[in-house]
Amino acid sequence: MRENFRLIENRELHETLYHYRVYPGLDLYVLPRQGYQKKYAVFSTCFGSVDNRFRVEPDPEITELPDGVAHFLEHKLFEDERGNVFDRFAALGASPNAFTSFTQTSYLFSCTANFEQNLEHLLNFVQEPYFTEKTVQKEQGIIGQEIKMYEDHPHWRGFFNLLAGLYQEHPVRNDIAGSLESISRITPELLYRCYNTFYHPSNMAVFVVGDLDPEQVGRQVEDNLSGRNYGAMGKIVRVFPDEPDQVKRQKTVQELVVSEPIMFLGFKDNRAADLEKKYLMRRELLMELLLDILFGSSEQLYNDLYRDNLIDENFGSEYTAETNYGYAMIGGETRDPDQLYTRIIDAVEALKKEGITDEQFERHRRKLLGGYIRRFNSLEFIANNYLAYRFRDNEMFDLPSILQDIKKEEAVAVAEENLDLSYHALSLVMPQQEE
Amino acid sequence: MLTNYTEQYLPNGIRLLFMPTDKFKTISMGLFLHQELNPDLAALNALLPAVMEQGSRQYPDKLTLQRKLESLYGADLNADILKSGERHVIAFGCESAHDKFLGENGALLKQGMSVLGSVTGDPLVDNGSFNKDYVNQEKIQLIKDIKAMLNDKATYAYERCIALMCAEEKFGTYKLGTIDDYANIDEEALYHYYKQVFSSNPIDLYVIGDLREQEVLEAAGEAFNFPRNVEQSRLSPTEINRPVQEVRYHEEALPVNQAKLVLGFRTYTAYGDALYCPLLVYSGILGAFPHSKLFMKVREEAGLAYYVHSRLERHKGLMIISAGINYEDYEKALEIIHRQLDDMAAGEISDTELGNTKQGLINRLRSQQDSPIQLISTHLDSSIGGKTYTAEELIAGIEAVGRPEIQAAAERIKLDTVYVLRPREGGSK
Numbered sequence: 001m002r003e004n005f006r007l008i009e010n011r012e013l014h015e016t017l018y019h020y021r022v023y024p025g026l027d028l029y030v031l032p033r034q035g036y037q038k039k040y041a042v043f044s045t046c047f048g049s050v051d052n053r054f055r056v057e058p059d060p061e062i063t064e065l066p067d068g069v070a071h072f073l074e075h076k077l078f079e080d081e082r083g084n085v086f087d088r089f090a091a092l093g094a095s096p097n098a099f100t101s102f103t104q105t106s107y108l109f110s111c112t113a114n115f116e117q118n119l120e121h122l123l124n125f126v127q128e129p130y131f132t133e134k135t136v137q138k139e140q141g142i143i144g145q146e147i148k149m150y151e152d153h154p155h156w157r158g159f160f161n162l163l164a165g166l167y168q169e170h171p172v173r174n175d176i177a178g179s180l181e182s183i184s185r186i187t188p189e190l191l192y193r194c195y196n197t198f199y200h201p202s203n204m205a206v207f208v209v210g211d212l213d214p215e216q217v218g219r220q221v222e223d224n225l226s227g228r229n230y231g232a233m234g235k236i237v238r239v240f241p242d243e244p245d246q247v248k249r250q251k252t253v254q255e256l257v258v259s260e261p262i263m264f265l266g267f268k269d270n271r272a273a274d275l276e277k278k279y280l281m282r283r284e285l286l287m288e289l290l291l292d293i294l295f296g297s298s299e300q301l302y303n304d305l306y307r308d309n310l311i312d313e314n315f316g317s318e319y320t321a322e323t324n325y326g327y328a329m330i331g332g333e334t335r336d337p338d339q340l341y342t343r344i345i346d347a348v349e350a351l352k353k354e355g356i357t358d359e360q361f362e363r364h365r366r367k368l369l370g371g372y373i374r375r376f377n378s379l380e381f382i383a384n385n386y387l388a389y390r391f392r393d394n395e396m397f398d399l400p401s402i403l404q405d406i407k408k409e410e411a412v413a414v415a416e417e418n419l420d421l422s423y424h425a426l427s428l429v430m431p432q433q434e435e
Numbered sequence: 436m437l438t439n440y441t442e443q444y445l446p447n448g449i450r451l452l453f454m455p456t457d458k459f460k461t462i463s464m465g466l467f468l469h470q471e472l473n474p475d476l477a478a479l480n481a482l483l484p485a486v487m488e489q490g491s492r493q494y495p496d497k498l499t500l501q502r503k504l505e506s507l508y509g510a511d512l513n514a515d516i517l518k519s520g521e522r523h524v525i526a527f528g529c530e531s532a533h534d535k536f537l538g539e540n541g542a543l544l545k546q547g548m549s550v551l552g553s554v555t556g557d558p559l560v561d562n563g564s565f566n567k568d569y570v571n572q573e574k575i576q577l578i579k580d581i582k583a584m585l586n587d588k589a590t591y592a593y594e595r596c597i598a599l600m601c602a603e604e605k606f607g608t609y610k611l612g613t614i615d616d617y618a619n620i621d622e623e624a625l626y627h628y629y630k631q632v633f634s635s636n637p638i639d640l641y642v643i644g645d646l647r648e649q650e651v652l653e654a655a656g657e658a659f660n661f662p663r664n665v666e667q668s669r670l671s672p673t674e675i676n677r678p679v680q681e682v683r684y685h686e687e688a689l690p691v692n693q694a695k696l697v698l699g700f701r702t703y704t705a706y707g708d709a710l711y712c713p714l715l716v717y718s719g720i721l722g723a724f725p726h727s728k729l730f731m732k733v734r735e736e737a738g739l740a741y742y743v744h745s746r747l748e749r750h751k752g753l754m755i756i757s758a759g760i761n762y763e764d765y766e767k768a769l770e771i772i773h774r775q776l777d778d779m780a781a782g783e784i785s786d787t788e789l790g791n792t793k794q795g796l797i798n799r800l801r802s803q804q805d806s807p808i809q810l811i812s813t814h815l816d817s818s819i820g821g822k823t824y825t826a827e828e829l830i831a832g833i834e835a836v837g838r839p840e841i842q843a844a845a846e847r848i849k850l851d852t853v854y855v856l857r858p859r860e861g862g863s864k
Contacts, residue, residue: 035458037801090726093794112801141738148693149759152588257689259582298501309575363505370508373532376460432690
């Protein structure tokens, strides 16, 4: 396995990552962390809720999925012919979990004993699907409750209403779990078709972190995969609709049981989809810095808004750039959404006119760097984020050097193109009127 | 194998708990002031850290303070109020990246500590009062936070169950108090209260990082030099013996989609009790894990819930079961839950359930050693519970638990309150 091996060093963080390419195309990353009790492993596929139309070359036929299949599949992999997968992790003292995002599905465990067996178990259950009519039906009940839970969750609703307002066609506008109606159309056959496409090792990656010997982990993963007779896999072509630049609706309002209105303001990034993947991380850092300069607690605007009781400590902003969509989101709970909206828009316009100072740029750059180092305490943070970056061809360990490299002028230019009022939308969750 | 704290006292009586370790990328600090949970003091306790966090004499407003923290590579300063048993703990935390990754050579410990010391020991005061604007502003924010409990329905249902179940006890006090409590607090009264508690209540200071004891002691002594009374106030222990007369049922309706079921039990077994480890195992088998009875029966077999679990309030000796269900399934869910409790009481526990639960609990305890925040909060627990367990002691205690001890813990457990938040006719759509 030597020839398929490389080291990824990060001098700033004193970390060395081991990367193996395991036949037939699985990327394995091992990060040794001495002194940690916990060992953490995550096995991810580049298959999320937005991947709802695809074909596999050379076959021209496109498969279309009802919303929520990636998430449904995640639930169902936890069950096999012998019953519940949780039980076997439990018997080994491990804590398993899984999650589905817009772009990936991840299966994971953490443990402080029996690492090898737990890893074997993780590798096995993810590679051994078992879907029947009966088990699919039962899961519709459980996921139905999950969907209902989120229907009562005002911040979650506000977030998805924003995306549904920003996007006209792109599937990022749909809930990750789908709807009660869409999941009722999921069948075992459909799950198998998705499984056989997206769960091929060449579309997957494993990240392992803890007090471990990389060489030994490498051999174990290689042995596990070598006996499974994987065939060659055609290229997966993900088909996305043409997304117009214009937003779907400028304003979405939903009434729910909340104590105060919740407001999210979003800017659609129409450029992210055209960028080469390697620039996405740079763009994210520029935007993160910019949003922090605009809305962070060390700046005048935040302090004015707080003093005027228009925001609370949870007010915040974030930016996401993926290979075919991107958006910035700002907001929180507020007594007066109209006024908060105006103040935010004014600040964005003022920044574009007046620019930012060198001092601001350096101060916030410093803050981002420190924050990044702090997050490296968490094994979960490292593993989960490393793979999310990896699936869009970004190297997470490059972050400190990119951060050192970005220029103030770039940030201003990104603001100009990315915080464009022609492409913004508003989502409000308002307190339900008592009848 | 596991690192423990060294314990010392600063000249003014603050207890310093320091853990040297090079595992982490950070320097983590926490300062905790212990006070009794009491309906008359709750709002004062909640308001105090909120106001102090706005600014100190040296950094008189949030903007100045945040810029100082930014210069420390985005050190994070936070202030909060914690409720644990019948203790109310005023909490401050400060975490920064460690110097060694930034070539800063020791500055981050000293300056981080100095900011924390400034905010806690040298607040912004004019004329024997806190800043009036800050006090008014934070009153508004906290009243808003009290109302915002409604926004997360699971938390709301949990808090409602506790409030109803413990209405006659200190523990029934919400950690932010009530909206009415804030009407009578002004900047002068709050400052007076600050002077009182910061000089006479027990304070613990935690520091974790790749640091030398001497430099920590020096930096702490310099940063926390405000005068304190030699005589410290004694806090009364949490009352855990309230008898259950009969099970009380409460139902509330809101325009929501999902019903939330919450069952409150009294275990009569608190943190320092000999049956504490058996109780951990009991609740673990019943509902703390995905392999537990509740998850397997209510979710995996019957498909009635997405979440269903049991949790312990370890200092008050309560056990709370929570589930999100369809309201039509209420009777069915309740029946399945009761059957699991009956099985537990009858000792119907398989070797697998027992073994898996012990391993799961031990895994959690060991994992806590990898997070500075959890290292601090588990030790804080022992201070509150009046008994210090090391992780190794708890692990040994869990390993030693057998069926007879679980049975003994089970026999004490009594259902007190059943609360359900149900959808109002028509739901939210």
